[in-house]
Amino acid sequence: MGRETLPQVPMGSDAAHTAALQHGPWRMTRDLSSGLEQVERFLVRSRFDLAPWGLVALIAGIASWFITPSAWHWGAVIGAGLGIALAAIGFFRAEGRYPYLRRSLAVVGIAVALGCALVWIKAELVGARPIARPIAATLEATVLDREDQPAEQRVRLTLATREPGGARAIKVRMNLPLDQAKGSIEKGARLRLRARLVPPPAPMLPGGYDFSRTAWFAGIAATGSVLGPVEVLQPGERGPIAAAQRKLSEHVRANLDGSAGTIAAALASGDRGAIAEADDQAMRDAGLTHLLSVSGLHVSAVVAAGYFVALRLLALWPWLALRVRLPLVAAGTGALVGIGYTLLTGAELPTIRSCIGAVLVLAALAMGRDPLSMRMVTIAGFLVVLFWPEAVVGPSFQMSFAAVIAIVALHGSAAMRAFNAPREEGWLAKGARHLAALLLTGVVIELALMPIVLFHFHRAGVYGALANVVAIPLTTLASMPLIALALLFDLVGIGAPFWWLAGKSLELLLALAHWVAGMPGAVKAMPGMGRGAFALFVLGGLWLALWQSRIRLLGLVPVAAGLVMLTQVRTPDLLVSSDGKHVGITGVAGEDLLVLRDSKSGYTRDNLLESAGMSGATRTIAEWPGANCNPDFCALTLEREGRSWRLLIGRGTDFVPERALAAACDRADIVIAGRYLPRSCQPRWLKVDRRMLDQTGGLKIDLAQRELTTVAEDQGQHGWWTPRQANQPSEKELTANVATSAADQ
Helix, strand or coil, X not given: CCCCCCCCCCCCCHHHHHHHHHHHHHHHHHHHHHHHHHHHHHHHHCCCCHHHHHHHHHHHHHHHHHHCCXXXXXHHHHHHHHHHHHHHHHHHHHHCCCHHHHHHHHHHHHHHHHHHHHHHHHHHHHCCCCCCCCEEEEEEEEEEEEEEEHHHCEEEEEEEEECCCCCCEEEEEEEEEHHHCCCCXXXXXXXXEEEEEECCCCCCCCCCCCHHHHHHHHCEEEEEEECCXXXXXXXXXXXXXXXXXXXXXXXXXXXXXXXXXXXXXXXXXXXXXXXXXXXXXXXXXXXXXXXXXXXXXXXXXXXXXXXXXXXXXXXXXXXXXXXXXXXXXXXHHHHHHHHHHHHHCCCCHHXXXXXXXXXXXXXXXXXXXXXXXXXXXXHHHHHHHHHCHHHHHCHHHHHHHHHHHHHHHHHHCHHHHHHHCCXXXXXXXXXXXXXXXXXXXXXXXXXXXXXXXXXHHCEEECCHHHHHHHHHHHHXXXXXXXXXXXXXXXXCCCCHHHHHHHHHHHHHHHHHHHHHHCCCCCEEECCCCCHHHHHHHHHHHHHHHHCCCHHHHHHHHHHHHHXXXXXXXXXXXXXXXXXXXXXXXXXXXXXXXXXCCCCXXXXXXXXXXXXXXXXXXXXXXXXXXXXXXXCCEXXXXXXXXXXXXXXXXXXXXXXXXHHHHHHHHHHCCEEECCCCCCCCCCCCCEEECHHHHHHHCCEEEECCCCEEEECHHHCCCCCXXXXXXXXXXXXXXXXHHCCCCCCCC
């Protein structure tokens, strides 16, 4: 019999459609199975390490809580993470294949959900609702903490008290003039004082420092300043650690005068309050400010010194060396020294984080494991975010871990291991090789940190890598050991030579900082980087660092995309502070920023300059020849991309005739005022008054694109952000408030 010929089904018929439906799912399943098999083989071939990526997923879950606006979104993130994990476990287990992929998806999904839930729970547990409005009141309070800041002529107190007009117990942060800071005002003291309290301030401008968020997680409901004298109802006493810290700081400054003494006190005790603003700024612009804050570098140096000194001294005792594992004893000694140094310097979060990392390194050394590995970084990172998940969005955490990850990734690469491998060579060649490795490490760290610095501070030191090549060895191998020797020999009264040498080394450090900061182009300033560009830099950097094979080079793609987005960042034309009292105008005074009024606050001036991406000075609008000002308003015209924009900016608080104000508003494209304006004020495009600012917070305005960026956009429904609606006056009250004098602009 011949082979039977099957009938051909016309392609346009219903039968063809039915056949396609029957074969389509099978083909899709086959394609899906093939794709999953390829992913599985890729993970195995690339030596995929799940632990660090699990930490990345945990951090991503935490970050998602800060980025997304509401509880609905937070629940969706948690649900999506758990859904991915359950789907991976259920589907792939039924298949019995893809163990790497199954485990990876499950861990990543659970970590994202856990991160979002973790920070959400902590925010609900520790968050303190801010007071509703500014208020002046007489308080009875207990001192919880005291921080001396002699460079700013003040003492910062953290107090526990009752909310004025209510029964709620609150924690407030208060500034007290230095001349009123009696010795009895210590932790535990009971005080009666009159103070002006305000809610913890939100960012002054979009992308600025958000103290309200920091205060929420610190449990602070208000900040303020003391009005008048302080009555001490019950004196307080310094705790033993605080007393030792302050005594050590005073002892160091008594032996070293000037700027060198203030920096030595910071290195020895963590007390940065006496460092002059000029020195602090120079260190920041030179990329050396990390040397002033006790963190990884300092703790590592102290722990390493404790470890090696203990190891060498114990090795001199043969009986002990033959019976005890000396590296284990030395590691325990180094850990105790590191913990003691952490407590002595105030046990701030960066110091605690560094101490955890150093202790883990010692544990690895004691067990004979590689101390510089991503697993160690992962364990340290997990411990930090478990207890302080809010640290993830702060620059301190990001910069610390970015630097450590960059070091571990660089020195773990095959090329760097080959370069650092021992070989037969002269001391000059060996020294040159180590210097080259140090310089390369500095460059890699600076590249890793630059996106973080630009995102948070809008400015970065360009020559930081070169400066750190000198500054880090100078600090860790000269200044800190000399300070330690000076303190040791002070016990027998012969520490003066070491103090002199320590002072000279710190003077050299400061001279380097001022020289580098003063070089042309030493500081790169730019307007705020968007979250999208920052996320691309973070993703690219992590991809480059965490993969082991050539696939890591794909991390250059998001980095390149981030650089492209960075080139598209536009300088805002107008900046308006959250209270409307401060306005910045770019592009009309050369390198200087045109501002509405001179501010006594360096914080305000720095915020305006940083948000504008400028490093020049400020000039008032009234001094600019193109402005027409009277005590109440300034009128000026800006030229932007072929169009003229007429601005009317309020500068006074006197009453203004409503008819005159309405006529002036009609002639303006934009009206900006730090007060409530009546509805009769109708400019051609935009009216920015207190009614609007109470809802939006500070503003950045791009005239060419007609775009507004607001503080409120990044706040969502988090507890620390509450638009101010209760204080808005009615239209009747507004009309009554615009009554008497001022010239028509």
